[in-house]
Amino acid sequence: MIQHDVVIVGSGIAGMRCALEIKRQAPEADVALVSKLYPVRSPSVIERGGVAAALGNVLQAAQGIIAPSRQHRSTADSVESHMGDTLAYGGGTGDAAAVAALCGEAPQVVYELEHMGAPFSRTVEGRIAQVAGAGHSNPRLAYAADRTGHAILHTLYGELVRYGIKIYPEWFLLSLLVEEGAARGITALDIRSGEVEVFNAKITVFATGSYGRIFGITSDAQSSTGDGLAAASRAGIALKGLDQVGFHPLGLADLGFVISERALLDGGYLLNSAEERFMGGYSALAERAPLADVSRAIASEIAAGRGVGAGKDHVWLDVRHLPAQHVREHFPHLIEFAQDYLGLDPFDALIPVQPTAHATLGGIPTDVNGRVADVRRFYAVGACANNGVHGAAPLPGNELAAALVFGRRAGAAIAKQLGEKSFLSVPAEALATAKTTIKALLNQKGTGRAATVREQLLSSMSASNGVQRHYDALTEQIGRVRVLRNDFAGTALQDKGTLFNTELVEALEVANMLEISEVAASAAVEQLAAVAA
Amino acid sequence: MNVKIRVPRYEANGAITPVFQTYTVAITPTTTVLDALNQIKGHQDGTLAFRRSCRSAMCGSCGVMVNGRNRLACNTRVAELNSSEVSVNPLPGFPVIRDLVVDWDPFFAKDAVMLPYLISDQTRPDDGTERLQSPSDARQIDSPSSCIQCGCCSSACPVQWTNSEYYGPAALTRSYRFVEDSRDTAVKARLDIVGTETGVWRCHTIFNCTSDCPKGILNTENIQALKRKIMLSRLGLGRIEVRARVPESA
Ligand SMILES: Cc1cc2nc3c(=O)[nH]c(=O)nc-3n(C[C@H](O)[C@H](O)[C@H](O)COP(=O)(O)OP(=O)(O)OC[C@H]3O[C@@H](n4cnc5c(N)ncnc54)[C@H](O)[C@@H]3O)c2cc1C
Ligand code: FES
Numbered sequence: 001m002i003q004h005d006v007v008i009v010g011s012g013i014a015g016m017r018c019a020l021e022i023k024r025q026a027p028e029a030d031v032a033l034v035s036k037l038y039p040v041r042s043p044s045v046i047e048r049g050g051v052a053a054a055l056g057n058v059l060q061a062a063q064g065i066i067a068p069s070r071q072h073r074s075t076a077d078s079v080e081s082h083m084g085d086t087l088a089y090g091g092g093t094g095d096a097a098a099v100a101a102l103c104g105e106a107p108q109v110v111y112e113l114e115h116m117g118a119p120f121s122r123t124v125e126g127r128i129a130q131v132a133g134a135g136h137s138n139p140r141l142a143y144a145a146d147r148t149g150h151a152i153l154h155t156l157y158g159e160l161v162r163y164g165i166k167i168y169p170e171w172f173l174l175s176l177l178v179e180e181g182a183a184r185g186i187t188a189l190d191i192r193s194g195e196v197e198v199f200n201a202k203i204t205v206f207a208t209g210s211y212g213r214i215f216g217i218t219s220d221a222q223s224s225t226g227d228g229l230a231a232a233s234r235a236g237i238a239l240k241g242l243d244q245v246g247f248h249p250l251g252l253a254d255l256g257f258v259i260s261e262r263a264l265l266d267g268g269y270l271l272n273s274a275e276e277r278f279m280g281g282y283s284a285l286a287e288r289a290p291l292a293d294v295s296r297a298i299a300s301e302i303a304a305g306r307g308v309g310a311g312k313d314h315v316w317l318d319v320r321h322l323p324a325q326h327v328r329e330h331f332p333h334l335i336e337f338a339q340d341y342l343g344l345d346p347f348d349a350l351i352p353v354q355p356t357a358h359a360t361l362g363g364i365p366t367d368v369n370g371r372v373a374d375v376r377r378f379y380a381v382g383a384c385a386n387n388g389v390h391g392a393a394p395l396p397g398n399e400l401a402a403a404l405v406f407g408r409r410a411g412a413a414i415a416k417q418l419g420e421k422s423f424l425s426v427p428a429e430a431l432a433t434a435k436t437t438i439k440a441l442l443n444q445k446g447t448g449r450a451a452t453v454r455e456q457l458l459s460s461m462s463a464s465n466g467v468q469r470h471y472d473a474l475t476e477q478i479g480r481v482r483v484l485r486n487d488f489a490g491t492a493l494q495d496k497g498t499l500f501n502t503e504l505v506e507a508l509e510v511a512n513m514l515e516i517s518e519v520a521a522s523a524a525v526e527q528l529a530a531v532a533a
Numbered sequence: 534m535n536v537k538i539r540v541p542r543y544e545a546n547g548a549i550t551p552v553f554q555t556y557t558v559a560i561t562p563t564t565t566v567l568d569a570l571n572q573i574k575g576h577q578d579g580t581l582a583f584r585r586s587c588r589s590a591m592c593g594s595c596g597v598m599v600n601g602r603n604r605l606a607c608n609t610r611v612a613e614l615n616s617s618e619v620s621v622n623p624l625p626g627f628p629v630i631r632d633l634v635v636d637w638d639p640f641f642a643k644d645a646v647m648l649p650y651l652i653s654d655q656t657r658p659d660d661g662t663e664r665l666q667s668p669s670d671a672r673q674i675d676s677p678s679s680c681i682q683c684g685c686c687s688s689a690c691p692v693q694w695t696n697s698e699y700y701g702p703a704a705l706t707r708s709y710r711f712v713e714d715s716r717d718t719a720v721k722a723r724l725d726i727v728g729t730e731t732g733v734w735r736c737h738t739i740f741n742c743t744s745d746c747p748k749g750i751l752n753t754e755n756i757q758a759l760k761r762k763i764m765l766s767r768l769g770l771g772r773i774e775v776r777a778r779v780p781e782s783a
Contacts, residue, residue, distance in 0.1 A: 038637060040682050041592040055662075114663040117651025117716060119671065119678040126665030145675060150591060154678070158650030169637075192630065223586045254563075257589050340590070340608045342563060451575025494579035500631045503579040 001426070004032040004166065005418055007185055007201035009173050009228060011039035013149070014382025014403035015207030016156040017109075018370075021411025022418075023163045029418050032166040034188055034199065036223065036505070039157045039167060043209050043221035044403070047149025048333060049133065049260050050141030051404070052397030053106035054082040057127040058139040077138035079103045086398060089135040089290065090391020098389035101368045102398065102405050109404040110142050118155040120144050133396040134261050134291050141397045146260065146333050149400065171197075172505055173227055174434045176204065176235040176378070177426050183378035184426045186231075187434035191505055194498025196434045202421040203377050203414050206232065206364060207407065210383040211242075213509075214517045215357035215465070216458035217251055219258040223509075224360075228384045230512035232364045233519065237374055240386045242362030242516060243524035246393050247467050249294035251356025252337050253314040258358060259334050259351070261291060261396065263319055266326065270298065271316040271350065272306040278315075292393050295355040299467040302354070309352050316350035355467050359394050362386055362520065370410030377421070379414065381407045441507055446490035450507045453488045453514070457481065461517055465524055471532075474525045481518045488514060536560050536611055537618040538569055540581065543629050554578075555618070560611045566621060567595055567606040570633075583633035590747060593683035597633055598622040603685035603745040624688035626697075639697070640684055643704040646726065651711065652719035670715040677710035677755055679748050686742035686752050692735050699735045700727065702742035702752035709755040712762065721766065728763040736760075 006022055008015045011033045019031050033039070056077035082103040087094050114120060114128060121129040121143055132139045144151035160167065172189040174196065183204040189196050208228025212220025233239055249270075250259040264270070264287040272278045282297040283289035289297070298315050307313050319327055319334065324347055327334065338346040363386035366372050370379040370387075382403040389402055464470075464477035488510060495503040538558055541551030556577055558569045567585055574581050584594040588607045595606040599621055600614055611619060627635035657664055680703065687693050687701030708727050711717045727733050733756050742752035 037586055037592075037594070038641065041586050041594050043587065043592075045681075046587050046589055046591045108661070111661055111663050115657060117653070117711075117714065119674050119710075119714075120663075122666050122668045122671040124668060126667050128663050145679070147591070147679065150681070151678065155650075161645050161648075162650040221587045221592065255588075336590070336608075340610070341565070343610065343613070449576060449579070451579075455575075495582075497580075500582050500634050502582045502584075502634075503574070506574075 001198045001200055003200045003423065005030040005201065006032070006203045006205065006414060007199045008033050008205040008207055009035070009186060010042070010207035010209060010382065010384070011035035011037070011167065012042035012044040012207060012209055012382055012403070013152055013156060013400065014407040015205070016153070016160060017404050017407030018205055018207060018381050018411040018414075019165050020156065020159050020163065021408045022415045023165060025412055025415035026418050029415065030166075032168060032199070033160070034168045034171045034173065034186070036170060036172045036191070036227070038169045039160065040154055042153060043224050044149045044153045046219070046221060047400055048146045048258070049262070050131065050143035050148045050397050051106070051110060051152070051400040052082065052133070052136070052140050052395060053110040053142055053401060054079050054103065054138070054140060055107050055110065055128060055130060055142060056138070057123055058130045060132070060138055077140060079107075081137055082106070082140060085136055086389075086395045087391065089395040090393055092391065094391030095388030098368050098387045101409065102389050102402055105405045105408070106401040109401070109408060113152060113155055113404075116155050116159055118144065119151050131262065132265060134265065134288070135395050146331060152400065172508060173208065173231055174437060174508075175430070176206070176231045177430050178235045178375055178378070179424075179427050181374070182376040182424055184424045187430055189438060191502075192500055194501060196431065196438055198426055198431050198434075200423055200426050202418065202423055203379065205370070205379040205381065205410060205414070206384055207380070207382045208384045210360040211362075211513070211516055212357050212360050214457065214461050214513050214520065215245075216462035217254070217256040217354060218357040219248060219251060219256050220357070225509040225513050226516045227509065227512045228380070229363060230515045232380070233515060235375070237364060237372065239362060239516070239519055240365040241523065242520035243465070243527050244361035244392065245357050245465070246359035246361065247292065247295040247355040248358035249291055249298050249355050250317060250353050251358075252341065253309060253352035253354055255341055256356040257337055257341070258356060259317065259337065259353065260331050263317065263331055263334060264288060264294070266330065267322055269318040269321075270294070271318050272301045273308050273312070274306065275316065278306070290393075291396070295467045298355055303468065314352040314354045317353045318350055319346055320348065357462070359399060361390050361394065362523070368406070368409065369413040370406050371413065377424075379410045381410045438504070441504065442493060442496050444489070444492050446492045448487055448491040450488065450491045450493075450510045453484050453491060454510045457484050457510075457513060457517060461521070465521060469524055469528060471525065471528050474521055474528065477521045478518060478525065481514060481521060485514050485518070534560055536569070538573065539618055539620045540632065541622060543631050562610070562612045564611050565607055566597070566599055566609045566611055566619070569611055570606060570621070582631045591681060593681035596624050596683035596685045596688070598625060598688075603689045605683060605685070605747045608747065624684050626688050626690070626694040627684065635684075637684070640682075640687065640703065643700045644682070644707055646700065647704050647708040648711070648719070648723065648726070649707050651714065651717055652722070653716050654718045655716055664716055666715055674710050674714050676750055677706050677713065680706055680710070680750055681748060683747060685745045685747055686750075689741035689745040691739060691741070692737055696735065698731045700732050702736075702756060705733060705736070705759060706750060706752050706755045709759055712759065720762075724759070724763050724766055727759055733759045733763065
């Protein structure tokens with residue numbers, strides 16, 4: 001058995017920020033991070049657009065291509081403005097206390113990153129550069145070139161090294177240990193050795209990220225499989241709002257990678273099969289409409305048979321008329337994606353895009369300090385947590401801000417109470433149960449392949465739980481997921497070994513995805529029924 | 534179109550000689566090497582081990598040697614290789630755990646030696662806001678801070694193959710990223726760390742690390758710049774800006 005005061009599962013931006021805050025406020029605390037990836041490999045690294053914070057460093061520019069400000073610090077932006085935008089974008093359903101905490105503390109967490117050395121882009125005055133984002137009344141996205149998540153993740157990783165925080169890389173969470181209403185730690189598989197271990201902790205934190213991978217078309221990493229959610233659900237915690245998924249209109253066709261919405265804000269066009277702009281028919285803001293509206297419009301065009309591509313399920317993004325220098329400078333990833341993945345030259349060709357599952361909002365229900373109501377000594381932060389801050393849709397840049405703000409708040413809350421807490425014993429059968437799970441999966445008999453089950457799950461989830469949802473398709477999907485769970489029980493692993501068994505890890509991920517897909521589809525049906533009623 | 538993918542299989546910990554295995558995979562013009570490996574793993578041979586996460590050239594998980602060059606499996610299209618048989622190998626010079634999976638611990642240990650965090654005694658604004666940094670100073674660290682730690686550079690370095698103590702280009706670029714940061718004031722300590730026999734002086738300017746970097750980072754140039762800075766600081770010239778060429782797009 002391994003013991004640490006605090007065990008944090010997940011080493012993305014949320015998990016690392018939480019760990020750091022605990023060490024800052026309680027230097028003697030023994031904190032460990034357990035992660036199925038090396039920290040710098042975490043999915044946070046793909047985020048490009050920026051982190052939302054009302055720094056007010058850049059004045060609102062005229063619409064069109066946004067010129068860098070030559071003004072001194074503007075006073076145009078404010079926490080109140082950020083709060084208003086957040087609530088409006090979320091359809092007025094965001095939790096007021098959570099929104100106040102997020103918008104109020106976002107500037108501070110961003111300044112702290114700068115103090116840690118994050119390589120933010122700068123204004124001519126030398127301040128942190130900010131750009132406009134969809135739904136923001138002021139240029140509010142603080143960014144580092146077009147790889148903000150990468151910059152923040154690597155900066156926080158440096159802090160882990162500075163503080164000497166213990167990391168268990170490539171350990172896979174199996175279960176959350178709860179007894180008498182209190183968390184006591186986790187069980188996890190050391191991917192490298194195949195050993196299963198019990199981690200006993202005074203306080204357990206989940207920062208396991210999103211579940212975008214249950215969709216066939218998603219911007220998420222191949223490892224965003226909702227493992228933490230499934231483990232929490234198995235421990236008896238009711239997950240909240242799993243049907244809520246933000247779709248980004250600019251998913252690269254079939255691949256799902258996101259092209260920054262700045263391509264639209266800065267003047268890019270969306271074209272249908274007739275190569276005509278269609279957004280004007282859906283919104284007065286045309287291509288600058290909120291992302292959810294753009295996604296719905298694309299889905300409508302496709303449904304009306306005006307899609308392009310072999311499956312007629314894409315539309316075109318056209319940036320050929322934008323100044324090449326601007327594209328090169330502000331969205332190099334667009335050029336990289338088009339060239340590396342599609343073999344296209346975006347200055348010359350149209351780029352096929354389709355809505356992609358981008359932000360999964362559902363998660364473990366928590367308060368504004370990351371505390372999970374039903375289970376003592378248990379916290380959840382980042383994309384795996386749901387404290388209602390985003391409402392029905394996350395304002396761009398708010399997810400990163402949320403990972404930082406609520407990661408830090410949880411860390412501070414934990415640091416305060418560590419002194420008075422002692423270790424609670426872990427359930428006697430915890431280790432044996434976890435080992436049995438692994439052994440059973442290794443010895444499972446059958447002719448099917450887990451990969452086939454996964455492919456069927458992903459494509460059916462994208463088809464039924466996409467931008468447009470219908471009652472019949474959703475109820476059918478619940479049945480299909482149950483059938484797939486049954487199919488999964490009839491799959492067998494070819495790799496029976498213990499050494500770095502990635503087939504075993506993928507099978508564990510498929511099992512988790514099946515579990516939360518059922519919850520997500522059921523929640524979507526309930527949501528539709530509630531709207532209809 | 535069908536393409537053969539040839540992979541060495543290392544059965545157990547520490548096995549030195551691999552058995553090569555060849556799989557046939559159907560590809561489209563957009564199939565990446567990672568897609569091909571996923572197809573093999575999902576539908577032909579579940580025992581093939583490799584790493585992946587982001588699929589979009591940002592996380593650094595999938596560095597491998599493809600037809601003799603170190604690259605990311607996830608942004609290398611099979612069709613662009615123009616070969617009917619593609620050989621995929623683990624990153625050379627790294628200890629192999631199994632198949633395409635290498636041991637990252639020594640790599641990250643070297644990174645930690647570089648003190649991969651800002652050390653600064655610059656005063657911060659009283660109001661808690663950001664320190665100022667000019668756009669050109671920020672641009673100076675743009676390229677070296679874009680490193681994704683995929684290991685393609687260090688693994689391409691013949692010096693690293695023969696001397697596992699050598700910090701290697703990835704770690705040295707990390708050091709350079711902080712040495713070049715106008716906010717960092719530990720330049721002397723950093724130069725002392727890299728100005729050793731296991732540091733910059735091991736570099737024989739072979740340039741493999743620059744040519745194999747999937748992010749276009751000029752690793753060799755960064756190491757050369759560190760050497761110059763060390764020489765100048767020995768002459769007592771302190772923080773002297775000897776700038777490496779910054780790629781135009783940065
Ligand atoms: C393509 C893309 C673009 C985005 N763009 C924006 C944007 O513009 N603005 C914005 O604000 N947000 C954006 N987001 C969202 C934002 O990046 C995420 O909300 C945020 O990074 C989540 O951080 P996290 O720390 O919660 O999770 P992650 O970074 O996903 O980290 C999860 C961690 O949990 C670990 N883990 C998972 N399962 C297990 C297990 N079974 N065992 C052990 N460890 C496990 C992983 O190893 C990883 O370390 C984007 C996301 C994507 C995918
Ligand atoms: S899978 Fe992340 S870099 Fe290739």
